[in-house]
Amino acid sequence: MPATQRGPADPARADALTPRRTIEAMDDYDVIIIGARCAGSPTAMLLARAGARVLLLDRATFPSDTVSTHYVHHAGVARLASWGLLEEVLATGCPPIERVAFHAAGAVLDGRPPEVDGVRTGYAPRRTELDAVLVAAASRAGADVRQGASLRAPLYQGDRVAGVTFAEGGREYSARARVVIGADGKHSTLARVVGARPYRDEGVQGCMYYAYWSGLPDEGFRVHTGAGCTVIVIPTNDGNTVVAVGWPREAFGRVKSDVEAHYTEALRQTVPELHAALAQGRRESRIVGDGDLANRYRTSSGPGWALVGDAGHVKDPLCALGITDAFVQADLLSRRLTGALGEGSAAIDRATAGYAAERDQATSVSFRTCSALAKGEMPEGLPEAMKDASGDPERVTEFFGLQAGLLSFEDFLAGASRS
């Protein structure tokens, strides 16, 4: 049966309006992936390394920046190491982050996050650097990488997604595949056109703005809460430091009306010593940000399609988990698909459904923590437990395990009764 175009974004209608449009057919693939950043490129790389024929599309051309600060937790660094990409990321010059300090509820927790797979160091590579390394790795692994290529619509065979049409360099192409993966971010086009439904949707809880500064001392990853906002400070490439401010969602309209004034005032009130240090440093970028910090899951598997990274599950960046989550999911999805690609459609759909269930389980604790912190909800006993933990390096490490999604609130609070 030939693959056809249909669905909510019906390109047949566009055809009627532009009758001279021609679509060039490409070779068939095993997998087509839309989006080539933290979720898409590693998924493409891992599947291509396993022998799959992979087409990886992104409308961006790399190196390309995106609105995101860029702390990678130990679990994410461990993935880069296991894929053989850590040295390449470090060669971009991002400094090691050995120390994390969290100032909240009258407590200062200063220490080291837990070790994961032998990794005891975090990094915050600029997205221009990190994403370019990931795209290059996918290409080296044998994926057919098309940059500046935008998804137009899925192709269907019956009810099954069986490929895509995409635009690149003023031309339009069609390509067929056994499975199409949306790694196209939280505003995923693929999710919309296949009708992927949200669940566990905790809504938008905050907004965040940040800029890059030079001339600041490297004091590791620092989080300061207070004065109706959270300030996050992260050392990154080129001797620069990301200084970010997060506010609750209600503040978005006010902050947007004069970002510079609110950003500066939040720093002055929340971390006066940092505000003073900025006067000696230099701002190296505009202040950029995002007011759509969603917290939700979407159905992430269906006949012939799957979603990975923010396309399928997104959370507030307060816990800085999106990149690490994307890496972990790339691993889960590619492992499940690798065996199934040699079998029929039913095996592929079982593999993507299994991946989606495993992802939900793997992110359940961190989702609850992130949404509670983003809503400003501290579970009963947490402020006291944080104060008690502050002088105890082991308890401080456990607290950072909570922030990294490795421990639940209950686990952390149970530790308080032990100590």
Ligand SMILES: Cc1cc2nc3c(=O)[nH]c(=O)nc-3n(C[C@H](O)[C@H](O)[C@H](O)COP(=O)(O)OP(=O)(O)OC[C@H]3O[C@@H](n4cnc5c(N)ncnc54)[C@H](O)[C@@H]3O)c2cc1C
């Ligand atoms: C303010 C802010 C701060 C953050 N800070 C951190 C942090 O410190 N640490 C952390 O881990 N996470 C952080 N995050 C979250 C992190 O940025 C995301 O979780 C991560 O980028 C998700 O990666 P992804 O590959 O799923 O999607 P994205 O990075 O969104 O990439 C999607 C890609 O798909 C492409 N695409 C989209 N539509 C199409 C189309 N139709 N055709 C072709 N290509 C398409 C886009 O061009 C893009 O390259 C932050 C986010 C924000 C907003």
